[in-house]
Amino acid sequence: MASLLDLIKTAGVDAVGASNPVNVLFGEVIGISPLSVKVDQRFTLTVDFLLVPESMTRFEIDLKHVHPYMDNGSVRNTSEALAEKIIIRPGLKDGDKVLLLRLQGGQKFIILDKVVTA
Numbered sequence: 702m703a704s705l706l707d708l709i710k711t712a713g714v715d716a717v718g719a720s721n722p723v724n725v726l727f728g729e730v731i732g733i734s735p736l737s738v739k740v741d742q743r744f745t746l747t748v749d750f751l752l753v754p755e756s757m758t759r760f761e762i763d764l765k766h767v768h769p770y771m772d773n774g775s776v777r778n779t780s781e782a783l784a785e786k787i788i789i790r791p792g793l794k795d796g797d798k799v800l801l802l803r804l805q806g807g808q809k810f811i812i813l814d815k816v817v818t819a
Contacts, residue, residue: 724803727816730793738799738812746801752811757799759792 728738728746736748764783769776793799798816803809 723805724807726801726803726810728799728801730795730797730799733793733795736793738801738810740801740810746810750808750810752809753793754812756790757793757812757814758790759788760790761786761788763787 726740728740731737731739731745736751736753738746738751740746763786765781766783767778767781769778771777793812793815800813800816802811802813804811
């Protein structure tokens with residue numbers, strides 16, 4: 702059973718942690734494979750410390766196809782259409798400026814989004 706002193710210590714630690722649950726930082730992607738981000742010209746985060754949401758990953762689709770058709774009683778195919786993959790999300794690349802959220806405890810950082818200038 703926890704003593705009153707232990708409960709007070711736990712409550713104090715929880716109160717301090719709750720006062721600063723998330724920090725917002727800016728960084729720049731300096732490597733993709735493996736991923737690394739330089740933060741405010743102070744330190745570099747490696748992939749082990751980064752959480753990357755799906756919206757920041759590359760997503761492309763391949764719509765390459767041919768269509769069969771009838772020509773004078775014989776089946777033929779159209780020439781290949783949409784031979785190039787279509788990029789839906791380009792993902793992160795070197796030089797991208799990113800907005801980071803540091804989770805409580807400071808061991809993990811979430812890449813929230815890319816930062817662009819207007």
